Amino acid sequence: MEQSRIKTFAYYLFAFWLLWEWLAPLTVVSDTKNIQVFIVFVAFYFLLELLRVTLWLSVCLKIGYLFYALNDLFFHAPFLSFQWLFMFGEEAVYHLSLIRHFQWEDMTDRFRTFLFFLMLWMMCYLVQYWLVKQKRIWLFLVMTFIYIAVLDTFTPFSGTGAIVRLVGAGFFLLSWLHYERLPAAKQPAKWLVMGAFAVGAALLCGYAGPKLAPQWPDPVAFIKSYAAEDREQDPNQFAVKKIGYGNNDSRLGGPFIADNTVVFTAEDEETHYWRVETKDIYTGKGWDISDSVQVKTFEQENNVHQWFENSVEKKQLAAHVRMVQPASYLVYPEGLKTVHASKDIVFRMEAANEKIYPTDRESYLVPLQEYELTYEYPTFSIEKLKVSPPVTDEQILKRYTQLPDHLPKRVQELAQQITKQAATTYEKVKAIEQYFHLNGFAYETKDVAVPSRNQDYVDQFLFETKKGYCDNFSTAMIVLLRSIDIPARWVKGYTSGQWVDETDDGKDLYRVTNNNAHSWVEVYFSRIGWVPFEPTQGFNNPYEFTEAESAVESTPVPEQQQTQTAPNRTRLEEQLQQDRLSSSPQQNQERLLSIVNWKSVLSLTVSLMVLTILLYGTRRKWWPYITLLQFKYRHGGDTFVKAYDALLRHLKSCGLKRKEGQTLRQYAAYIDNWFGTNEMSQLTQLYERVIYKNEIVDQQWEEVKELWENLIKRIAS
Structure with missing residues (x-):
């Protein structure tokens, strides 16, 4: 009994380690953080199973940990208040519509984490x-090898x-599990020593032996070259994502397709x-946010x-916002x-x-669908911008020139x-902004490059491709500004959208879609604050810049567009945009997620899990046919014994199932009675002659092989 408990503990320990190998890479290949929360969940799951806790209590404890972790990660409120549970319920109802419409990108991190916990629970069970229970681990071991190899390669x-x-x-575990399945296994200590020695010797030889240079070409380069050939044949097939606001900007680049969803x-x-958030850390591949726990509340x-x-x-204006969801x-x-x-x-x-979250007084998120706001609309004086002194605030310089x-x-x-001819900070900023309009840079959404591992995102755009969308232009401008110690930051959100109608109170009604997702630049000026600039080709800065005589300065626009009133100008811009939608790339951008991130890893893992579950659930239909193929062309030796064991x-x-104490002949009679044949009894008589009399029954096996196949097919049906 004590030996059995030790073996069971060893099995659970290995199961925990195997899943830990799946979780550990997520911190590198994705933006998943707090990975220890999931590792503890796996350990907690196997501990409950090892202690053989009652099923209902075990389920309750696992669910309790799951929701406690969600509350600790996202809600930050007293767990026993249970108010967060109602908030999560509302969010789950909201996400049902997203799942129904396959809008995976619109899910919140909280709900994605919840789904990840459920998937992890399923993995633990399998x-x-x-x-x-089955003493078989070959499938999961192979899947883990493939998973690690793919991540290591790509x-x-x-x-x-x-x-x-x-x-x-x-391989040591595979050896031990094979020993456990032997009908008359003896001398476990000897088997353990032999297994450990064989595996250790193999590892030692592999470590000490000579290493040949790679014999095959780099698969990454091959795949890229293959993709490049396909792209030349059909450039449209690489529009990989839909445009829209996203949370992850750690790896920018790549194409997108339009999405008119409101x-x-x-x-x-x-x-x-329309702002959503700013980011301040440029990584060479994309943007990240400084670590800070400071929250401003109003x-x-x-x-x-x-x-x-x-x-x-400034002038104070009002707006009314209605979110679709x-x-x-x-x-x-x-x-x-x-x-x-x-x-x-x-x-x-x-x-x-500067991302703003609506919450209740207990810090629980309260998703809003409609709200009114007032804001100060600025008019920037060019003269004041020109005489703005250099920034001396060390904190701003350190953070926004990184x-x-x-x-x-x-x-x-x-x-x-x-900027060598520019005298003031403002003139330097304008020189860089205008650089993109005057030096052959093109707006492009389909044939957009992704920097390689050792390539800088901005360097690639400035000196190699010279084409991209707002992320390329805005990031490049900020990096150029920071290179000459001008503080700037990256802002993302939406443009003003398409003009729809005029309301009864004289306001303009705008429709903002995923196509209007956008990023732009804000530059800090002493005595003024954060000033927006627009480097992206085809876009105009919506804010007013005035000379002393109040003439408006902005990026040059067509004369007929300058003569329009505000609503009419917006209508013209809408029409121009619609024309571009039918003939050239879109003028609004999405936040592309990273090429390899935790979302793609999660999607791949979920797909593998669903496939595994489907295969496992239907195994009684397809696995017998695999067995038929396995023994179809096998002859001689112990083929019949193995075939009979497979049948059992x-x-x-x-x-x-064979009952305890039931002889093989009694069991065969039970099977024959169940199927209405005598095939199982004939096979059993032959099996007993092999086992107890050591007869060689190769010829007889060929004669009764059809009986065995009939029984296998009956099981499958």
Whole structure:
């Protein structure tokens, strides 16, 4: 009994380690954080199974841990208050419509984490069933080898250590499981020593032996070259994602396709950008956010954050926003002053990225579908911008002039060359903004490159491709500005959208879709604040810049467009955009997710799990035919014995289990009575002659093979 408990503990320990090997790479290949929460869940699951906790109590404890982890990660409220449970219920109902319409990208991190927990629960059960109960682990071991090998080949994850561990522990376990299935297994200590010695010797020889250079071409380069050939034949087939706002900007680049899905409508008095968040850390591949736990809280009036200094001329305007689906964050104009919602809401702004979340007073998220807001619409004086002194605030300079150490030197040299004739900060900013309009850069959404592992995103755009969409233009401008110590940041959200109609109170109604997702640049000026700029080809800065005589300055636009009134100008822009939609790439961009991230890993893993479950659930239909193929062309030796054992396993799997104390002849009679034949008895008599009399029955096996095949087919049917 004690030996059995030790073996069971060893099995569960190996099952935990196998799933840990699946979870560990996620911190490298995706943006998944707090991976220890999932590892603890796996350990907790197997501990409950090892202790043989009652099923209902075990399920309750696992669900309790799951929701406790969700609350700790996202809700940050007293767990026993259970108010978060109602909030999660509302969010789950909302996500049902997203799942029904396959809008996976619109899911919140909370719900994705919940689904990941459920998938992990399923994985734990499957590994436990096959390893502890069936004493078979070959399928999962092979899947783990493939998983690690793919990640090691196509991602920054190094799987060398994992492969060595899998070879050592995995093959030792396979050896032991084979021993456990032997009908008369004896001398386990001898088997353990032999198995450990064989595996250890194999590892030692592999480590010490000479290593040949790669004999096959690099599969990554091959796949890329193959994809390039296909792209030349059909450029449209590589539109990989739909445009829209996304959370992950750690790896920018690649093509997208248009998506006219409406995100929200707005009744407004002016055109402007709709902000969602800012990002400040450029990584060489994309954008990240500084670590900060500071949160600014306000109820209706924003008295905690200021975008412009008092010297900026402003007018206060109002807007009414209606989201198509309740959103857990605000879309708002720069200069936000007040927000009014129908519920008792507390607004919490993350200081790191200026993203605003509506919550209740217990810090639970309250997704909003409709709200009114007021904001200060700025008019920037060009004269004041020109006389703005250089920024001396060390905190702003350190944060908003950050650049990666590996940024190519020619980027900085280009920034200096562009601005060498400019005397003021404003003139330098405008010179860089205009550089993209005057030097052959093109707006492109389909044939958009992705930087390789050792390539910088901005360097590739500036010196090699010179084509892309807003992410390329805005990021490049910020990096150029930072190269000459001008603080700038990356902002993402939406453009003002398409003008629809005029409301009864004289406001303009705009429709904002996923096509209007956009990113732009904000530059910090002393005594003024954050000023937006627009480097993207085909886009105009919606804010006003005035000379002393109040002449409006912005990126040059066609003369007929300048003569329109605001609503008519918007209608013309809408028409131009619709023309471009039918003849050339879109003028609005999406936030592309990284090429390899936790979403793609999750999707792949879920797909593999669904396929595994389907195969496992229908195994009684297809596995007998695999057995038929396995023995169809086998002859001689112990073929008949193995075939008979396989038949017994299939009978057991379909519910015709041999009872304890029942002889083989009694069991054969029971099977014959069940199927209405005498085939099982004939096979059993032959089997007893092999086992007890050591007869060689090769010829007889060929004669009764048809009986065996008939029984296998009956099981499958």
